[in-house]
Amino acid sequence: MTSLVHNEMLKLLRKKRLYVIILIIAFLVPLFTYAQFKQIQTAAEKLGTDDWRTRLQQEIVDTQNRLSSSRIQDEWRKFLKVRLTQQQYYLDNDINPQAPGAPTFMRVFAENSIDLLLPLLVMVVAADLVSSEASGGTIKLLLTRPVQRWRILLSKYLALLLSVSFIVLMVGILSYLISGIVFGYGGWNLPLLTGFSVQGDELVTNSVHMVPQWQYILMEFGLVWFVCVAVGTLTFMLSVLLRSTAAVMGIMLASLIAGAILVNMVSSWESAKYFFMVNLQLTNYVSGMALPIEGMSLGFSMAVLAVWTIAALVISFVVFTKRDVY
Amino acid sequence: MKKRTLPVIIAISSFSVLLFLFGLGWAVKDQLVDTHSELQPSTKETAGNTEPSAKKDNKITVAAIGDSLTRGTGDDNGKGYVGYLIEQLKKKSGSSIAVANSAIKGERSEGLVEQLKQPQIQRQIANADVIVMTIGGNDLFRGGEALQSLDTNSIEDSRIQYIKNLEIIYGAIRKQNPKAEVFHVGLYNPFINMQESELTTAIVRDWNFAAAESAAKFEKVVYIPTFDLFQLRAEDYLYSDQFHPNAEGYKLIAERVASLITVQEEGKTK
Numbered sequence: 001m002t003s004l005v006h007n008e009m010l011k012l013l014r015k016k017r018l019y020v021i022i023l024i025i026a027f028l029v030p031l032f033t034y035a036q037f038k039q040i041q042t043a044a045e046k047l048g049t050d051d052w053r054t055r056l057q058q059e060i061v062d063t064q065n066r067l068s069s070s071r072i073q074d075e076w077r078k079f080l081k082v083r084l085t086q087q088q089y090y091l092d093n094d095i096n097p098q099a100p101g102a103p104t105f106m107r108v109f110a111e112n113s114i115d116l117l118l119p120l121l122v123m124v125v126a127a128d129l130v131s132s133e134a135s136g137g138t139i140k141l142l143l144t145r146p147v148q149r150w151r152i153l154l155s156k157y158l159a160l161l162l163s164v165s166f167i168v169l170m171v172g173i174l175s176y177l178i179s180g181i182v183f184g185y186g187g188w189n190l191p192l193l194t195g196f197s198v199q200g201d202e203l204v205t206n207s208v209h210m211v212p213q214w215q216y217i218l219m220e221f222g223l224v225w226f227v228c229v230a231v232g233t234l235t236f237m238l239s240v241l242l243r244s245t246a247a248v249m250g251i252m253l254a255s256l257i258a259g260a261i262l263v264n265m266v267s268s269w270e271s272a273k274y275f276f277m278v279n280l281q282l283t284n285y286v287s288g289m290a291l292p293i294e295g296m297s298l299g300f301s302m303a304v305l306a307v308w309t310i311a312a313l314v315i316s317f318v319v320f321t322k323r324d325v326y
Numbered sequence: 327m328k329k330r331t332l333p334v335i336i337a338i339s340s341f342s343v344l345l346f347l348f349g350l351g352w353a354v355k356d357q358l359v360d361t362h363s364e365l366q367p368s369t370k371e372t373a374g375n376t377e378p379s380a381k382k383d384n385k386i387t388v389a390a391i392g393d394s395l396t397r398g399t400g401d402d403n404g405k406g407y408v409g410y411l412i413e414q415l416k417k418k419s420g421s422s423i424a425v426a427n428s429a430i431k432g433e434r435s436e437g438l439v440e441q442l443k444q445p446q447i448q449r450q451i452a453n454a455d456v457i458v459m460t461i462g463g464n465d466l467f468r469g470g471e472a473l474q475s476l477d478t479n480s481i482e483d484s485r486i487q488y489i490k491n492l493e494i495i496y497g498a499i500r501k502q503n504p505k506a507e508v509f510h511v512g513l514y515n516p517f518i519n520m521q522e523s524e525l526t527t528a529i530v531r532d533w534n535f536a537a538a539e540s541a542a543k544f545e546k547v548v549y550i551p552t553f554d555l556f557q558l559r560a561e562d563y564l565y566s567d568q569f570h571p572n573a574e575g576y577k578l579i580a581e582r583v584a585s586l587i588t589v590q591e592e593g594k595t596k
Contacts, residue, residue, distance in 0.1 A: 009336055018335070049387075049424040057446045061428045065397060068431045091446050162339035169342035195357065211356070219356060222349025286357060298357050 004147065004155035005162070012125065012163055021121050021167055025174050028117075032109060033179045040100060052096040060087050075267040082198055086288050089208070090193065101187025102180035103213050107220060109175045111287065114224050115280040116260055118171065119231040123252045125163050126235035128245040129156050130320070135243050139325055149321045157236060157313075164232045168225050172217075188214040196288025197297070216286070223282040230276065230305040231256075237312035240320050267293050273300075276308040386415065386589065387424045389454035391438060391447070392461045395511065395579075396429035400570030407511065407571075408458060410580030411587075419589040426450045434464045435491035442498040451502040456587060460511045461495065462488055466533055467516075467569070481529055489536050496544045508547040509583050512537065514556040516569045548586060552579055 012018065047054055063084045067077060090097050098104065130153070133139040142152060176185070190213040197204045211219075231252075238248040259277025266272045273279070273293065279301035284290040286298070390396045390408045398406020405413075412423050428447055430437065438461050441447055451457060465488045466481075499508055515530040517523060534553060541549035555578045556563055556571070563575035571579065 006332070006336070010332055013332060013335065047424060047426065049426075053446055054424075054426050054450065057428060057450065058426065061430060064430045088444075161343060162336060165342040165346060166335060166339040168346060169338065215352070215356075218345075218349040219353035220349075222346050222351065222353045225346035226350050286353065298353075302354075 001151065001155065004151060005158045008155050008159035009162060012159055015128075017125050018163060018166065021124060022170050022174070024121065025171055026178070029109070029175050029178045033105065033182050036105065036108075036179075037182050052098065053091065053094075056087060056091050056096070060084060060091065063087065075264075082196075083289070086196060093193070095191055095193060095210075097192065099187060099190050100183045101190070102176045102183050102185045103187045103217060104190070105179035105183055106172060106175045107213065107217050109179075110171065110217075110220050110224050111283045111289075113171070114227055114283050115263075116256060118168070118224060118228055119256050119280065120253070121167055122164050122228045122232045123235050123249065123256075125167070126160055126232045127239055127248040127252065129160060129236060130239040131243055131245045131248055134325075135245065143325055150317055153240070153317060153320045157233075157316075160232050160236055161229065164228045165225065168221060168228055171224075172221055188212065192216045194219075194286050194288070198288075198290065220283045220286060223286065226302065226305065227280050227282055230309045231280070233309045233312045233316075234276065237316045240316040266296070270294065274304060276305055279304045385421050385424060386419065386456060387454045388412065388415075388426070388456045388458065389450045389506075390425065390427040390429055390458050391441070391451075392429045392459040393433040393464055394429070394431040394570060395460040395463060396427065396458065397431050398576065399431055400565030400567065401573045401576050403573055405573075405576065407576040407579040407583065410577050411458065411583050414580060414584040415587060415589060418584070418587075426454075429460070432464055433461065435461050435488050435495065439491050439494050439498070442495060448498075448502050451499055451506075454503060454506050457499060457503070457506050457508045458511065458583060459495075459508070461492070462513050462533060462537065465491075466513060466530070485533055485536060488533070489540055492537055493540050493543070496540065496547055500544055500547075504545075506546070507587070508544075509586060510537070510541055510547065510549050511579055511583065512549055512551045512553065514552045516556065516560065516564055518557065518560050550579075550582055550586070552582070555579065555582070 043055055047058060063080050066072065067080050067084070072080075098108075130139075133142060143149065145152075191210045192213055193208050194211055194216065195207040195209050197207065235248060235252050238251055239245070242248050242251075255277050259275065259280060262269075262272050262275065262278050263281070266278050270293075273296055279296075281290065282298060282301055282305075285301070290296065388408070388411075394400075396406060396408055398404055398409060401409075403409070408425065408427055408429075412425055415423055428441070428450065430441070433441070438459075442451070465484055496508070499506075512534050513530050515523070515527050517526045520526075530553060534549075534551065538549040538551075541547045556575065563571055563578060565572040565575075
């Protein structure tokens with residue numbers, strides 16, 4: 001089994017996909033670092049002070065002003081109200097949720113890339129794992145070996161898991177290293193609040209507790225990894241089902257982008273919450289930024305993703321072992 | 327090269343699988359299993375840099391509180407009188423000026439009383455050299471609602487309540503910051519060109535008088551009249567909602583306030 005996985009990893013590396021992904025990340029992170037740097041600068045210029053309390057207070061007042069506008073949607077108003085309570089809570093507890101530093105950047109980067117960027121990167125690796133063998137014809141050579149089919153597929157899946165983990169780790173490391181040049185490398189022990197939950201349109205703060213940033217990051221990356229594995233598994237299933245890598249990519253891309261759009265509509269169309277793609281923003285539950293939607297919680301979203309993942313795995317294995325290859 | 331990198335990548339990846347599994351498990355435990363009931367607002371000592379840091383150099387700090395006028399509603403440039411005031415002060419003093427605009431659209435006097443109880447607002451007040459505010463327009467006009475029923479009794483009631491709140495507001499500001507100059511920009515009559523303008527004007531004058539009276543009870547609180555600014559050519563200085571000032575109107579207010587603030591060369595208010 002190990003040698004099979006080894007073999008699959010070798011194939012993956014030969015395709016140079018991982019390098020391309022690392023390059024993409026290494027290119028994007030400085031971009032965002034610069035953008036955030038600029039943002040902090042302009043904010044400081046506008047307020048004439050770099051005191052974060054003033055800035056947070058200003059954000060609160062801006063939110064309050066937006067709330068009083070008559071032209072905002074109800075869902076958005078609910079969300080803003082929750083945001084407001086949360087910001088006020090941070091302020092009252094004298095905690096700066098945006099204290100600049102590489103760990104903060106890393107955390108924010110992970111939070112923002114969990115629903116689209118990272119799944120896309122994972123998709124790039126997973127999309128052609130099986131379909132390329134089918135379209136290239138190498139699948140016949142592979143299956144003529146005296147190894148059971150499920151073992152072959154399993155080795156491919158394990159290779160996928162390994163490379164997904166590798167990508168997530170690289171995102172963490174690169175975003176830390178690169179942004180640290182600008183923001184400094186400290187801030188691991190910064191206290192952050194988590195455990196916000198939403199009931200109706202009220203923010204419930206009675207289970208709020210403080211965790212150091214390193215633990216917060218570790219938890220968030222665990223969730224990021226979970227999402228990436230789920231997306232990777234679904235792509236993997238499509239890769240088994242379809243011979244064309246382009247079709248796999250197309251379908252995944254369409255559903256991921258559809259997810260990004262649907263997220264904003266779940267409040268009106270409730271059954272959409274059973275789609276995997278609207279449940280990708282797991283980190284929002286940890287930070288308390290989730291849109292307040294009836295019945296959606298961390299447990300619910302993880303369960304939905306797990307069900308989709310397991311179903312995808314079962315389908316992949318059944319189809320792959322039963323299929324006629326010609 | 328290939329021979330070396332492959333085992334390394336596999337090792338790193340396997341390690342990261344474990345790491346992330348651990349993180350995931352922790353997240354599940356922390357978010358779903360444990361029910362934290364203890365809440366510690368005792369975080370004051372964890373954030374070591376709590377000292378008010380805003381006042382480190384010689385620059386002027388302006389705190390703005392109040393309603394949509396302080397916010398700048400109606401100004402196409404989005405600055406409002408606060409923005410123009412800052413520009414003028416910058417020119418006068420030649421140094422940079424820090425502004426904290428905490429005004430909220432539609433705020434009434436009782437809202438401001440509540441807002442002034444928040445510790446961060448209090449901090450901003452305490453740090454300020456100059457405080458500018460507008461309040462009362464929404465108490466009086468309630469977005470035009472009061473105009474339909476010019477019921478003198480209920481307007482009188484709200485005036486009494488307004489003055490009461492106003493004195494609480496002045497008191498709260500003075501308590502936080504005994505030194506700063508407070509400029510309260512007064513009320514004008516946006517409905518001066520409409521029917522029953524005599525009655526509305528009388529009410530506004532009445533309110534302004536009462537507010538100026540209470541301002542006089544506090545030290546360094548200046549009640550700035552704006553009624554006259556909008557008396558003759560209200561239509562030129564009002565925004566298309568016929569309620570808020572437009573850019574020109576705000577500039578007039580800003581000039582009036584700026585002329586009252588004296589700055590020394592180094593940038594400190596006298």
